[in-house]
Amino acid sequence: MKKVLIIGGTSGIGKGLVDLYLKNGHKVGVVGRRTEYLNQIKSTNQNVFIERLDVSNTSKSNDVYNSLISKMNGIDILINCSGWGDINKEFDKEIDLKTIQTNVIGFTQTMNFFTNYFLNKKNGVLVNLSSIGGIRGGKFVGSYNSSKSYQITFLESLSISLSKLNKNIQITDVRLGPVKTNMLKGEGFFWVSSVNDTCEKIYKGINKGKRIIYNDSRWRLISNLLRVIPHSLLRL
Numbered sequence: 001m002k003k004v005l006i007i008g009g010t011s012g013i014g015k016g017l018v019d020l021y022l023k024n025g026h027k028v029g030v031v032g033r034r035t036e037y038l039n040q041i042k043s044t045n046q047n048v049f050i051e052r053l054d055v056s057n058t059s060k061s062n063d064v065y066n067s068l069i070s071k072m073n074g075i076d077i078l079i080n081c082s083g084w085g086d087i088n089k090e091f092d093k094e095i096d097l098k099t100i101q102t103n104v105i106g107f108t109q110t111m112n113f114f115t116n117y118f119l120n121k122k123n124g125v126l127v128n129l130s131s132i133g134g135i136r137g138g139k140f141v142g143s144y145n146s147s148k149s150y151q152i153t154f155l156e157s158l159s160i161s162l163s164k165l166n167k168n169i170q171i172t173d174v175r176l177g178p179v180k181t182n183m184l185k186g187e188g189f190f191w192v193s194s195v196n197d198t199c200e201k202i203y204k205g206i207n208k209g210k211r212i213i214y215n216d217s218r219w220r221l222i223s224n225l226l227r228v229i230p231h232s233l234l235r236l
């Protein structure tokens with residue numbers, strides 16, 4: 001039985017992963033802001049441990065993580081599913097800042113805490129859900145796409161640094177194409193995956209020790225193409 005902490009486990013892909021890890025007999029910690037959903041998840045299974053946290057509240061997060069580590073008697077796998085973004089057609093500062101608070105500040109605090117925790121413990125698995133959107137810029141998604149670029153580069157650097165130091169810590173970047181959740185805003189999406197299929201791919205990929213997981217192999221190809229296509233094509 002593994003001890004898995006899922007941050008942003010109250011809905012969407014995070015909730016799907018909570019259900020999948022529980023179904024497979026693991027102990028699961030769940031973090032999110034919506035207390036009613038946390039309580040609902042807790043009421044279904046005795047292997048669930050919950051804490052309310054807004055990840056952007058950096059003065060509180062270390063206490064919450066330490067409390068869960070103590071309640072669960074340690075953590076083997078950390079999966080960060082917390083994330084936010086919105087289409088920003090009005091160039092609204094609040095949307096940009098809210099995105100960065102969760103996807104950059106909250107993300108960094110969480111990654112830093114668990115990198116140090118796993119270094120002390122001498123093993124662990126650190127997983128984050130980034131996005132294909134993080135490869136290049138796009139229409140009205142400047143703060144979201146750049147926050148996901150930040151996450152991709154942060155995890156790649158962490159992976160390089162830890163392997164240079166010969167540390168036994170797995171770093172996995174789940175680089176998602178569109179998945180049918182409330183997060184999927186806007187139009188014209190194709191190859192949209194279901195939450196169930198996505199979670200199965202993530203679960204298997206983590207077990208196999210993968211560095212990067214795609215929810216659909218076609219998105220691996222697209223992300224390679226995205227790196228080389230000219231800026232003018234992105235404007236179409």
Ligand SMILES: NC(=O)c1ccc[n+]([C@@H]2O[C@H](COP(=O)([O-])OP(=O)(O)OC[C@H]3O[C@@H](n4cnc5c(N)ncnc54)[C@H](OP(=O)(O)O)[C@@H]3O)[C@@H](O)[C@H]2O)c1
Nearest residue numbers: 008010011012013032033034054055082083178179181183
């Ligand atoms: N769906 C897609 O097409 C897609 C594509 C690429 C990448 N992703 C990424 O996948 C991840 C999961 O998204 P999803 O599609 O499953 O959407 P979702 O259902 O909206 O899930 C987001 C989760 O993050 C939590 N969260 C958001 N802000 C938070 C904060 N400040 N502090 C703590 N928890 C917070 C939410 O819980 P509370 O509201 O309870 O706090 C919720 O559990 C995100 O990082 C997203 O960027 C999704």
